[in-house]
Amino acid sequence: MKHVIGWIDRRFPLTAFVKHELTEYPTPRNLSFWWNFGSLAGIVLVIQIITGIFLAMHYKPDASLAFDSVEHIMREVNYGWLIRFMHSTGASAFFAMIFIHMARTLYYGSYRAPRELMWWTGQVLLLLLMATAFMGYLLPWGQMSYWGAQVITSLFGAVPFLGDEMVIWLRGDFTVGNATLTRFFALHYLLPFIIVAAVIIHLVALHAVRSSNPSGINLKDKNNIPFHPYFTVKDLFGISVFFTVYSYFVFFNPNLLIEADNYIPANPMQTPAHIVPEWYFLPFYAILRAVPDLVGGVIAMALSVMIFAAMPYLDRSKIPGGARYRPIFRIMFYLFMLDILVLGYVGAHPPEGFLVPLGQIATFFYFAAFAFLRFFSKWEDKWLFNRGLPAEVQAMLSSEQAQKTDRRHHKKDRRETPGDNHND
Amino acid sequence: MIKQVVLVCLILSTACFNIFLATIIFVTTSFATTNNHPLENIVFSQDPASLQRGAMIYYDVCRICHSMKYIRYKTLQEIGLSNKQIDTLRGDKPENSTPEKTTSDHMLSTLYGQVPPDLSLMAKARKHGPQYIYTLLTSYTENEGKYENPVFPGIKMPDAMNIAVAINESSKEEIKNQAKDVTEFLLWASDPRASIRKKIGLYVIIYFSILSILLYFVMKRVWSRLDNVES
Numbered sequence: 001m002k003h004v005i006g007w008i009d010r011r012f013p014l015t016a017f018v019k020h021e022l023t024e025y026p027t028p029r030n031l032s033f034w035w036n037f038g039s040l041a042g043i044v045l046v047i048q049i050i051t052g053i054f055l056a057m058h059y060k061p062d063a064s065l066a067f068d069s070v071e072h073i074m075r076e077v078n079y080g081w082l083i084r085f086m087h088s089t090g091a092s093a094f095f096a097m098i099f100i101h102m103a104r105t106l107y108y109g110s111y112r113a114p115r116e117l118m119w120w121t122g123q124v125l126l127l128l129l130m131a132t133a134f135m136g137y138l139l140p141w142g143q144m145s146y147w148g149a150q151v152i153t154s155l156f157g158a159v160p161f162l163g164d165e166m167v168i169w170l171r172g173d174f175t176v177g178n179a180t181l182t183r184f185f186a187l188h189y190l191l192p193f194i195i196v197a198a199v200i201i202h203l204v205a206l207h208a209v210r211s212s213n214p215s216g217i218n219l220k221d222k223n224n225i226p227f228h229p230y231f232t233v234k235d236l237f238g239i240s241v242f243f244t245v246y247s248y249f250v251f252f253n254p255n256l257l258i259e260a261d262n263y264i265p266a267n268p269m270q271t272p273a274h275i276v277p278e279w280y281f282l283p284f285y286a287i288l289r290a291v292p293d294l295v296g297g298v299i300a301m302a303l304s305v306m307i308f309a310a311m312p313y314l315d316r317s318k319i320p321g322g323a324r325y326r327p328i329f330r331i332m333f334y335l336f337m338l339d340i341l342v343l344g345y346v347g348a349h350p351p352e353g354f355l356v357p358l359g360q361i362a363t364f365f366y367f368a369a370f371a372f373l374r375f376f377s378k379w380e381d382k383w384l385f386n387r388g389l390p391a392e393v394q395a396m397l398s399s400e401q402a403q404k405t406d407r408r409h410h411k412k413d414r415r416e417t418p419g420d421n422h423n424d
Numbered sequence: 425m426i427k428q429v430v431l432v433c434l435i436l437s438t439a440c441f442n443i444f445l446a447t448i449i450f451v452t453t454s455f456a457t458t459n460n461h462p463l464e465n466i467v468f469s470q471d472p473a474s475l476q477r478g479a480m481i482y483y484d485v486c487r488i489c490h491s492m493k494y495i496r497y498k499t500l501q502e503i504g505l506s507n508k509q510i511d512t513l514r515g516d517k518p519e520n521s522t523p524e525k526t527t528s529d530h531m532l533s534t535l536y537g538q539v540p541p542d543l544s545l546m547a548k549a550r551k552h553g554p555q556y557i558y559t560l561l562t563s564y565t566e567n568e569g570k571y572e573n574p575v576f577p578g579i580k581m582p583d584a585m586n587i588a589v590a591i592n593e594s595s596k597e598e599i600k601n602q603a604k605d606v607t608e609f610l611l612w613a614s615d616p617r618a619s620i621r622k623k624i625g626l627y628v629i630i631y632f633s634i635l636s637i638l639l640y641f642v643m644k645r646v647w648s649r650l651d652n653v654e655s
Contacts, residue, residue, distance in 0.1 A: 083622070237642075244632040248629060261549070
């Protein structure tokens, strides 16, 4: 064994890589279980890719065969039902993990310097995930698949001048049809691998800036512990708990998140009573409908997803981290989560009665949370500084200051000695 | 001592969590159709005798108008029908074939204005499918020679089980039992792998629960190495 590894090491930095990224990779020891959701999202990605490849072996991307081929998988392929339900439940699990992962980032302010690139690669991952899920949802070719795709692709008609051409270009036809199904299948197979590449970039960025932690500032060396074995075992534990809950849905309630209408084959001549997107799109869908004008609604919806990217600019508090030491930020965070739940509820129901103004108010608060963040945190900063910061925050601020000056010296040193490029 | 307590707590909390999920799902699902007609909240047992009776009712009554294109005759073995019974049902059709309606599409659409839908997935293709089908079948009333159904106003399907014209209460009860049997069968047909799925699922959940508990202690053990190092 030693010989083999030695042989490899002379040709490829295997041991060095494992050492640097795993056995010696320093990780803050105070990470809570909220830091497990990144690895969980990774595991779901693996589940989705593996089950997806097996599904593709039996699935037929053709408007006249697609629905039947899914039933064939469910009934006649050995353990086809398992693969299919793992995949359909996995899509929801993926969003659940990503949403919690994002919520953690927001709560603890992990998007703040120096982790802006992590947040932005994460944003790209979210968009890729949404696109992949949306295209995958067309593949069973049920009523909801069909009409969901019809509605969402028609939104591109709101683009000025090019709108109508874009809709046709996306669908490959005047309405959603066979051409749409085949291209969505091709892209649904392709995008996950692009997601893998984006995840690798996300991780490379992570290993450059290292994990954030509940305190909000970078810890001193002695408070960092090697990733392996401490966090490998912690992540394994998280994965096992995840599988317990996931199995409940896969084996006992797999149809919970599949609309009944999607067990009716797509029928272009018959529109379902109400078209609802999958649960993970509901808040955004509610925002789309809250604006009375189509173009405005589409812009609002796009903005509601993309606005997260602005967080590093919007949050300029002088207090390190997120909600831990910032009571007002914390209240805003919880209100924002509540607001998203309200939007989700509104999105799931037909826009009637009090749900219309409720959706509009919730949409207003959604954007207001971002828009007023700076004013609130300025006020919060002033209030906290006047009141006197807790000793540990004071200590953190000064140690951060010290680290900053340290880094500046370090940089100067480095400029003087080129060629020496250890950048830890 | 503390370890045992943690262990028991973990097992209990995993169990509680699953019960909690199930309750939430149960409570939040109200039994009503889209036009808000209340549905009868029946529990379906998937008992083989009932499934077999249901299969026969489908075969004798519903098959006049409805196909079941995802069910093959030979798979009826799974609900306990013998090969001989299946042979009688399929007649000269191959055992791999699926039940087809006995009336022609043309005839059906002239009579009812449309071709009746396939029933293989019906129990999943409606909200609260089984309860819906059962309530639909048993809610027919007759008014001056015309049938009506509050669950689906204006439905084009006639009162296939003849419940509207039942002569007395006991024959009405009898028809309700038959409606339940055929619904059981449709429920089975919509997802024939459901029973094996739940059987396997139970073991999978037990496996992962135990694994989680063991990993929890491994984690504690590994992390306890840090206790000697001051933080």
